[in-house]
Amino acid sequence: MGPFMSPFNNLLCMLLGISFTVWFTLLLVFIIVPAIFGLSFGIRSLYMKMLLKVFKWATVRMERGAKEKNHLLYKPYSLNGIIAKEPTSLEEELKEIRRNGSSQDLDGSASLTTGPSPSSSEFEMSDTFYFCRRGIESIVDDEVTKRFTAEELDSWNLLTRSNYNFNHISTRLTVLWGLGVVIRYGFLLPLRLTLAITGVSLLVVFTTMIGFLPNGRVKNFLSEKVHLMCYRICVRALTAIITYHHSENKPKNGGICVANHTSPIDIIILASDGCYAMVGQIHGGLMGLIQKSMVKACPHIWFERSEVKDRHLVAKRLSDHVKDKSKLPILIFPEGTCINNTSVMMFKKGSFEIGSTVYPVAIKYDPRFGDAFWNSSKFGMVNYLLRMMSSWAIVCSVWYLPPMSRQEGEDAVQFANRVKAAIARQGGLVDLLWDGGLKRGKVKDTFKEEQQKLYSKILVGTQEDRSRS
Amino acid sequence: MGSTSSTLLKIPNVEVLMQETGFSPAHIIRLHDRFKALDKEGRGHLCPQDFGAIKELAMNPIGDRIIGAFFSPGKETVDFHTFVKILAHFRPVDKDRPKEPNSPEPINSRSNKLKFAFQLYDQDKDGKISRDELLKVLRSMLGMQVTEEQLESIADRTIQEADLDRDEAISFEEFRKSLEKVNIDHKMSIRFLR
Numbered sequence: 001m002g003p004f005m006s007p008f009n010n011l012l013c014m015l016l017g018i019s020f021t022v023w024f025t026l027l028l029v030f031i032i033v034p035a036i037f038g039l040s041f042g043i044r045s046l047y048m049k050m051l052l053k054v055f056k057w058a059t060v061r062m063e064r065g066a067k068e069k070n071h072l073l074y075k076p077y078s079l080n081g082i083i084a085k086e087p088t089s090l091e092e093e094l095k096e097i098r099r100n101g102s103s104q105d106l107d108g109s110a111s112l113t114t115g116p117s118p119s120s121s122e123f124e125m126s127d128t129f130y131f132c133r134r135g136i137e138s139i140v141d142d143e144v145t146k147r148f149t150a151e152e153l154d155s156w157n158l159l160t161r162s163n164y165n166f167n168h169i170s171t172r173l174t175v176l177w178g179l180g181v182v183i184r185y186g187f188l189l190p191l192r193l194t195l196a197i198t199g200v201s202l203l204v205v206f207t208t209m210i211g212f213l214p215n216g217r218v219k220n221f222l223s224e225k226v227h228l229m230c231y232r233i234c235v236r237a238l239t240a241i242i243t244y245h246h247s248e249n250k251p252k253n254g255g256i257c258v259a260n261h262t263s264p265i266d267i268i269i270l271a272s273d274g275c276y277a278m279v280g281q282i283h284g285g286l287m288g289l290i291q292k293s294m295v296k297a298c299p300h301i302w303f304e305r306s307e308v309k310d311r312h313l314v315a316k317r318l319s320d321h322v323k324d325k326s327k328l329p330i331l332i333f334p335e336g337t338c339i340n341n342t343s344v345m346m347f348k349k350g351s352f353e354i355g356s357t358v359y360p361v362a363i364k365y366d367p368r369f370g371d372a373f374w375n376s377s378k379f380g381m382v383n384y385l386l387r388m389m390s391s392w393a394i395v396c397s398v399w400y401l402p403p404m405s406r407q408e409g410e411d412a413v414q415f416a417n418r419v420k421a422a423i424a425r426q427g428g429l430v431d432l433l434w435d436g437g438l439k440r441g442k443v444k445d446t447f448k449e450e451q452q453k454l455y456s457k458i459l460v461g462t463q464e465d466r467s468r469s
Numbered sequence: 470m471g472s473t474s475s476t477l478l479k480i481p482n483v484e485v486l487m488q489e490t491g492f493s494p495a496h497i498i499r500l501h502d503r504f505k506a507l508d509k510e511g512r513g514h515l516c517p518q519d520f521g522a523i524k525e526l527a528m529n530p531i532g533d534r535i536i537g538a539f540f541s542p543g544k545e546t547v548d549f550h551t552f553v554k555i556l557a558h559f560r561p562v563d564k565d566r567p568k569e570p571n572s573p574e575p576i577n578s579r580s581n582k583l584k585f586a587f588q589l590y591d592q593d594k595d596g597k598i599s600r601d602e603l604l605k606v607l608r609s610m611l612g613m614q615v616t617e618e619q620l621e622s623i624a625d626r627t628i629q630e631a632d633l634d635r636d637e638a639i640s641f642e643e644f645r646k647s648l649e650k651v652n653i654d655h656k657m658s659i660r661f662l663r
Contacts, residue, residue, distance in 0.1 A: 123623045125631070125639075126648055128531060128589055128606065129656040135535035136559050137659055138525035140503060448528045452612030455530070459611070459623070 031195060035232035044241045044393070048369070051392050054176075055368065061173055123459055131451075184390045192237045192389040199233035200286075204293045206230070211296025220326075223297035224275050231272035240394040242269055249400035250274050251329035251359035254322050256351055259361040260423055261333035263374040264381070265388065266363055269396060276331035277301060277321060281308055299327055315354065322356040329359065334416065349412040352419070357403045360419050362427035366395040399426045486550055490557035490576055496661050500556065504549050514546040515539075530610045534589045542594070558585045561658040580645075582657040587644050597638035600624055 034040055206226040213219045235242065250273075251257040257276060259266060270276065279301045282288055291302055301321060307313050321327055332351045352358065365372045369392045374384050388394065401422055406415045423429070477483050477494055480501060487497060505511075507519045520536040521527060529535065539547045539555050547555075560577040574581060590598045590606055603624045611620065631639050631647040639647075 123607065123627060125590070125627065125644065126651045126656065127610070129586060129651075129653075131529055131531045131610065132535060132586060132589060133559070133657060133659065135526055135529045135532055136556065138523055138529070139507075139520065139535070140500070140556060140659065142523050142525045448530060448532075449612055451528060451530050452610065452614055456611045456614035459615075 027191075027194065031236050032198070032233060035236055036229045038228065038232065044239060047239075048241050048393060048395060051369065058173055058176065127455075184392070188239070189390050192239065195233055195237035196389070199230050199237055200290065202233065203227070203230035204290060207293045207297040211293070220298065226297065227275055227294075228272065231268055234268045235272045238265065238268070238388055238394050239392075240265070240269060240396065242273075242395075243397045244273055245397065245399045246402075247273075247400060249359065249402050251276070251361075251400075251403075252357075253327060253329060254325045255329045255357040255359050255403065256318075256322065256354065257329050257331045257359045257361055258334055258351065258419060258423075259331070259363055260427065260429065261335045262363065262365060263372045263384075263388075265372055265394065266333065267331070269363065269398060270331060270361065273398070275328050277328040279303075279318070279330055279332055281305060301330065311350065315350065318351070319354045319356075322354060334420075349416050352406065352416045353412040355406065357405050358415075358419055359403050360401040360423050362399040362401065362423045362429075364397050364399075364427040364429065366397075369393045369395045372396070397427075401426055480549065482550065486553055490553055491560055491563065492553065492557065492661075497553065500553055501549065504552055514548045515552065516546055530612070531589060531606070534592070534606075534609070537592070538585065538588060555585075558582055559657060559659045561660065562654045577658075579653050582653050583645055583648065584641070586657065587641050590639075590644075597636075597640050598644065599638045600628060603627060603639075 030041060030043065203226070207223070210219060210222050210226060213222070257270070259270065267278065271278075275298075277298070277300050278294070280291075280303070282291055282302045282304055291300070294300055295302060299321070301317055303314065303317075318330060321330060330351075334351055371391075372388065372394055379387070404415075404419055404422070406412070410418075477498065480486070480497065483497060486492075487494065492500070504515070507523070508515055509519065509522070517536055517540065520539070526532045526535065539551065541551075554576060557576040558581060562577055562579060563575065587598070588594065590602055592602060592605070604620055607620050607623055628637065628639060631643050633643050633646070634640075
C-alpha cells in the first residue's frame, strides 16, 4: 500500500467509471430512447442479415467437411417424416380391397361365396389390413408427437443445441463457434439481462405511479404509453426482430384477439405493438408483482386459482369486459398450451362463445435464429428464458387478419375451427384436428368411437341399401 | 448424436439387422431415433405403455392387437432389434431379389405379411382363427355400433365362406386362400422415404 498504489487505484476506478458511463449512455441512446418513442435505427435488421450470411457459410463448410470424409450428413426430418403416408380414407381403401377380392368370383372358379353378391360391402378379413397399416404407420411416425418436439433445421445456426453433425466441424468452424459462444454469453446475455431488468422495473414502477391517478382519459393515455414503452424494451432485451403485416386489422376495443401460441414471448411480441387486456391466472412471486401493478394502470383480467375452474365465472367476466367499449381488447391463446410453431392445434371453444368480434393473429417464428418453442415438460421457465436470451435473435412475423364474427347457424366449435384455419393458412402452419391437451393427457375414447362408427357405417349402411333395392 | 457411421456403431449387431430386414443404414438410424423418442424414460427397451402413448395408435380400433404383436408371449419389453424386425414386415416386397433356394424367406415376403395379419386374429396362437376370435376382432372394429346378432351373422358368414375343411375355424392356409386376389404388397406395406 502507500502512495504508489493510490494513484493506480484511482486510475482503475476512473476507468471503470468511464466505461460504465459509456456503456449506459450507449444503451440509453441506441436502445431505450428509441423504445420509448417506437423508433428504430435498423441495427437489428443489419445484424440479422449478417447472421444469415455467417450461418450459410457454416453450413457449406460442414457439408464440404462431410463429403471429404465420405460420411453421410444426417439430414433431419423433413416435414414429411420418415414414411410416405397415403391420405386415403377408410372408405376408399375398403372399396379397393373389395374390388380386388371380388374379381375371384367373376372367374367362376372356386366360388366360395354362397350368400350376398360380390359387389356388396360386407366384412372381409382383409379389412383389418387398413387398420393394421395405419397402426404401424403411427408407430413409425405420428403427427402429434412431432408437434411437441422442437422443429429440426436444415442449416446450422452455430448453436450446439440444434446441431446433429457436431463431428464434421473443422477447426475453422470450431473457432467460429467458440467465438459465437463468447459473444452470446459474454456480451449479448449481460446486455439483454440489463435491458430486461430495466424494462420490468420500469413497468412496475410506472404502472404503480399511474395507479394513483383518477380514472379518465389522461390515465388511459399514460397507461398506454407506459405499457408500450416497457414492452418495447423487453423486445429489445430479447433482440426480437418482428415484422408486422396488415396493421390496419389491429384489434379494437370490445373485441377479442386470438393468436396461436408458441411461447410466453408471444405476449411481449403482440403487446409491444398494441395495447391489450391480458387474461390469466394470478401467480406468486415476481410474476404476481408484475400482474398486480399492471392491473392498477388499466383493467386486465386476472383470476384466482380457484376461479379458473369455474367456466361460467370466467365467461361472465370476459363478456362483461368486452361489453365495455372503453376497455382494451382481450388477448387470448385458445390452444391452451405451447405448440412448436409448425402447426395449429384445436382451439378451445370458450373464447368463441362470448359473441364479440374476433381478431385473429398469426405468429410465425423463423427457426433459423433460435428456437422460440417452450417445451414445458423439458425446460422450466428460467431455463427457457436463459436459452432465449443467449440465442442470436428471435425473428418472427405477425399477421393481423381481418376480423371475424360468428355467423348464423354456426356453433362455437365451428367458429373456432374457422378462425383456426384462417390463422394456419396465413402463417403457413399445418391445421391439425388434435387437441393441444394431448401433450399431456390421454386420447379420449370418442376418437376411437369415431373410427368404429365410420367402419360400421360402411358395413351396416350398405345392408340397408341392399334391402331397399 | 453424430455422423451416421458413429450412430450405427452404437447399435449392436447392426450388420446382421440390416441383412435380415433389408433396411438401409439411413432407415435404421431413423428407426433408432424413433425408438429413442418412444422410449421416453431412456431404458433402452419399450413396454406396452410406450406404445400406448402414441395418440393415433390409441384411437385405432385394433391398436391393442398391433401393440401385442411386438411382444412375444411372456415378454414385457421389446428391444430395438425386435422393433425393427417387426416393422420390417411392412417394407414393400423386393421385386428384383434373386430367389436363392437355400436362403430364408425375407421378412417382408407376401407370406410373412399374411402371417403377421393372421396373428392379429389368432391371439391364442393355435394356428386357427376360431369363431370366438373372429367375434372379438369384429367387436373391436365395430365397437358398440352394431348388435350382438349382427356381429354373429357377420362372423358366421365369414367362416362359411373361408372354412374349406369344415372345422368351424379358419386355418392359415384357408386365410391365405381367401385373400388370394388381394394386393397384399400394397395393403400391408409402408413406403419408407429416402
